[in-house]
Amino acid sequence: xxxxxxxxxxxxxxxxxxxxxxxxxxxxxxxxxxxxxxxxxxxxxxxxxxxxxxxxxxxxxxxxxxxxxxxxxxxxxxxxxxxxxxxxxxxxxxxxxxxxxxxxxxxxxxxxxxxxxxxxxxxxxxxxxxxxxxxxxxxxxxxxxxxxxxxxxxxxxxxxxxxxxxxxxxxxxxxxxxxxxxxxxxxxxxxxxxxxxxxxxxxxxxxxxxxxxxxxxxxxxxxxxxxxxxxxxxxxxxxxxxxxxxxxxxxxxxxxxxxxxxxxxxxxxxxxxxxxxxxxxxxxxxxxxxxxxxxxxxxxxxxxxxxxxxxxxxxxxxxxxxxxxxxxxxxxxxxxxxxxxxxxxxxxxxxxxxxxxxxxxxxxxxxxxxxxxxxxxxxxxxxxxxxxxxxxxxxxxxxxxxxxxxxxxxxxxxxxxxxxxxxxxxxxxxxxxxxxxxxxxxxxxxxxxxxxxxxxxxxxxxxxxxxxxxxxxxxxxxxxxxxxxxxxxxxxxxxxxxxxxxxxxxxxxxxxxxxxxxxxxxxx
Numbered sequence: 001x002x003x004x005x006x007x008x009x010x011x012x013x014x015x016x017x018x019x020x021x022x023x024x025x026x027x028x029x030x031x032x033x034x035x036x037x038x039x040x041x042x043x044x045x046x047x048x049x050x051x052x053x054x055x056x057x058x059x060x061x062x063x064x065x066x067x068x069x070x071x072x073x074x075x076x077x078x079x080x081x082x083x084x085x086x087x088x089x090x091x092x093x094x095x096x097x098x099x100x101x102x103x104x105x106x107x108x109x110x111x112x113x114x115x116x117x118x119x120x121x122x123x124x125x126x127x128x129x130x131x132x133x134x135x136x137x138x139x140x141x142x143x144x145x146x147x148x149x150x151x152x153x154x155x156x157x158x159x160x161x162x163x164x165x166x167x168x169x170x171x172x173x174x175x176x177x178x179x180x181x182x183x184x185x186x187x188x189x190x191x192x193x194x195x196x197x198x199x200x201x202x203x204x205x206x207x208x209x210x211x212x213x214x215x216x217x218x219x220x221x222x223x224x225x226x227x228x229x230x231x232x233x234x235x236x237x238x239x240x241x242x243x244x245x246x247x248x249x250x251x252x253x254x255x256x257x258x259x260x261x262x263x264x265x266x267x268x269x270x271x272x273x274x275x276x277x278x279x280x281x282x283x284x285x286x287x288x289x290x291x292x293x294x295x296x297x298x299x300x301x302x303x304x305x306x307x308x309x310x311x312x313x314x315x316x317x318x319x320x321x322x323x324x325x326x327x328x329x330x331x332x333x334x335x336x337x338x339x340x341x342x343x344x345x346x347x348x349x350x351x352x353x354x355x356x357x358x359x360x361x362x363x364x365x366x367x368x369x370x371x372x373x374x375x376x377x378x379x380x381x382x383x384x385x386x387x388x389x390x391x392x393x394x395x396x397x398x399x400x401x402x403x404x405x406x407x408x409x410x411x412x413x414x415x416x417x418x419x420x421x422x423x424x425x426x427x428x429x430x431x432x433x434x435x436x437x438x439x440x441x442x443x444x445x446x447x448x449x450x451x452x453x454x455x456x457x458x459x460x461x462x463x464x465x466x467x468x469x470x471x472x473x474x475x476x477x478x479x480x481x482x483x484x485x486x487x488x489x490x491x492x493x494x495x496x497x498x499x500x501x502x503x504x505x506x507x508x509x510x511x512x513x514x515x516x517x518x519x520x521x522x523x524x
Contacts (some may be wrong), residue, residue, distance in 0.1 A: 005034035006091035011113055015125015016040070020135075020209035021047040022280065031093050037085050039078065039096040043235060046211075050273070051189045057449035075105060079112035086118045097138030099127040103153050104178055129175040132208020133145075133239055136215045137251025144364045145242040148172030154179020154186060165175040175242035180204075180236040190240065196220055201244035206232040209253075211260050211285035214508045217247065244410070257285035257516040258509075261451040264438075264476075266457050271321065275451070277507050282513065287447060289438055291430055294322050297402055297423040304450065306422045307395055307450050311342025313420075314387075314394040316379055316441040317366075319349045319373065319408060320401065320454075324356040326424035327399045338362050344397075345383060351378045351504050372484060373505035377411035384417065390426040392416030399424040403456070427456055435464035439458050442472045451508055452480045452496075453487035462492040470494050477515070481508045 006012060012031045017023035024032070026518040032038065032051045040049065042062025050059055058188050061078050078094075085092045100106025100122055113120045122256075129151055133140050140149040152162055154176050161182060167174070174196075183204070190196040190447035198221035206214040218226040220240060225238070253259060261284045265275050268290050276286035297303070302317040307330045311317055318324050331340050338361040345502045348354040348364040350371030357364050366383045368375035384391040394417045398409055402423045430438075441447050442465070450473065458480070468494035480486040486499045498515045500508040 003030045005035075006031045006036070006093065006121075008036075008089050008091050009119065010263075011092045011107060011118055012088045013106045013120065014095050015099040015127070016048060016097055016121040017126040018098055018131035018209045018266065019043070019045055019132070019207060020280070021045040023131060023209065024048060025125065025444050026122060027123050028125065029395065032095065034091070035093040036090040037092045039082060039085075039092065041097045043097045044095055047276075063241040075108065079109055082109060082118045083112060083118055087116070088115070088392060095123070097128070097219040097358045099125040102129075102151065107502075123516065128208060128235070129177065129237060129239075129249040132205045132237055133175070134212075134461050135209045135213060135245040136203065136205045136239075137249075137253070137255075138203060138239055138243055139246065140175065140239070140241075140243060142243050143247070145246075146171070146173045148167070152176050152179075154182050161189070165193040167194040169195065172336055173239065173243050176238040176240070178235075179230065179238060180227070181235050183227055183238065186238070187220050187224050188189060189436065190220055192233075197242065200240055201242060201243045203239045203247065204232055204236055205239065206234075206236045208235075208237065208308070211262075211280070211283055211370060212275050213254060213260075214353065215254065216246075217244065219230050224235060227321040251415060253283055257513045257520065258281040258449075259284065260514075261448040262287050262446060263451060264289065264447050264449060264493055266461060267453055268292055268322065269326070270292045274303055275453075275509075278505060278509055279306075282509065284449075287441070289430070289434060291457050292454075293428040293430065293466065294425050295428060296326070297426050300330065302422050303327070303424050304334060305400065306399065306420065307331050307334050307336060310340045310397060311344060312395065313344045313397045314343040315347060315366075315384060315401070316341060316348075316397045317347040317376065317378060317408070318357065318364075318399065319352050319376065319404065321353050321356040322354060323399045323424050324348075324360070328360050330424070341427060345387060347376060347380050347383070349373070373405050373408035374411065377408050381415050381417075391418070396420070397422065400458075405455075422447075427460070429463055435466075439465055439472065442476065445475055447476050449479060449512060451475045451505075451512075452478065452489055452503065453508065454481065454483050455485050457492065458489040458492060462494065479512045479515075 014028045016029055017120050038058045039061045040311055047340055049058055054149045081090055083096055092223050092429055134310045155178050191198050200220045202218050204216045204221040204227045216226050263279050263284050263286055265272050265286045265288045267275055280285045346366045347366035354364040354367045367381050368379040381391045384394045396412055396417050396419045398421045409421050412419050465472050476493055478496050480496045481500050482503035486496045489496050498511050500511040
């Protein structure tokens with residue numbers, strides 16, 4: 001579908017969804033990525049804001065607290081702000097949690113815009129009652145248990161309690177939002193005023209759809225006590241009705257092996273997003289802290305020269321996604337594109353590197369089944385023997401990091417090939433303050449899983465943690481992308497409990513899942 005970007009002088013009330021950033025609508029993402037100004041609520045997932053233009057103005061305008069008058073003053077200020085920004089000729093996204101029109105005061109903001117004559121559009125969002133209940137394993141309606149659902153705010157506009165006598169005789173499922181502070185009072189009112197049975201199943205859900213989602217089950221008569229004992233914190237919604245009884249049968253999100261696990265993603269910033277998305281899709285919480293900084297080599301002249309001469313080589317071999325990225329940045333600087341390779345064969349060490357090439361219009365001719373330098377060398381030699389009759393005399397270009405294993409170029413040279421290794425990038429250790437932050441996180445037991453996606457990452461992690469890295473990581477599950485990385489990590493004193501059979505990010509995550517499932521079954 002063709003995108004329709006945000007228009008100047010227009011305000012867009014966009015529902016950000018319940019928390020999980022993947023639940024933002026397509027229209028919401030279009031507007032978020034094209035608006036001049038983004039005014040967002042407090043509970044918006046920070047990952048959503050990465051979609052904003054680099055030059056967009058992003059402002060937090062959330063309002064929390066229990067004082068209605070103070071909140072109203074803040075709301076009045078937001079109303080004036082969105083009107084002023086639009087009248088100044090800017091496109092504005094008002095990013096609101098859940099859905100703008102369900103207890104979101106979106107209608108009040110639309111009224112302010114209408115009074116000022118400012119054009120606006122409302123983009124519905126996946127609302128928290130529907131999403132949180134679904135992620136907790138509760139179907140709000142069911143043919144045998146509930147043919148209706150009612151949404152209620154636990155607090156009215158002036159801070160007063162909702163009059164639950166208005167629900168007397170009304171069956172079905174009841175969902176109470178913003179009622180955590182009054183849950184005991186609400187439960188009593190449901191029995192005394194609304195006529196609900198004290199034994200009606202009840203469920204409280206904290207931070208629905210997020211990896212730190214927590215659910216507490218009970219009945220109307222004891223749910224408040226159970227919630228207090230569990231120390232749930234806002235945002236919490238309560239689901240009351242017979243549908244709650246099915247939770248143990250159809251729960252899914254919090255039953256996944258990685259649910260709630262905090263996972264260290266140490267890849268470079270431009271690579272971390274894909275890994276984090278993969279983890280969120282499995283219920284985990286990514287902790288992004290690049291263990292390796294990628295930067296240009298001391299001089300770019302050799303790489304620039306090889307870009308212009310790439311078509312003179314018989315084969316160009318990429319041993320990492322970063323090498324692909326650096327090569328094409330140099331090509332772009334020279335006003336060149338994928339045609340720079342001419343008739344040269346292209347090799348990639350693995351599926352991730354091949355995918356990085358494909359994004360730039362190149363289908364790799366050689367991708368070994370095993371993602372190691374030895375396997376890549378063997379595959380390249382076989383390809384050269386097929387296409388040229390021999391590897392002897394073949395010219396091979398290898399854009400790579402300044403520090404890397406030499407097995408690949410050495411094997412090709414032993415076969416008679418002429419190999420030019422050009423430094424496309426170099427890796428640097430993380431800053432001392434970030435290293436200290438990482439050490440504290442491990443010492444406090446805040447990280448459950450460590451994903452090591454390269455030998456250099458394993459070394460960088462140990463350097464960052466310093467002496468006793470193995471002991472510091474003992475409580476975490478250390479997982480490696482392949483045997484070479486495992487060997488490096490173990491050589492530095494780490495206990496690697498998972499080594500992926502398939503050396504890709506997906507293969508690594510799946511290996512971690514299988515390990516956790518196995519451990520859980522064994523303990524059971």
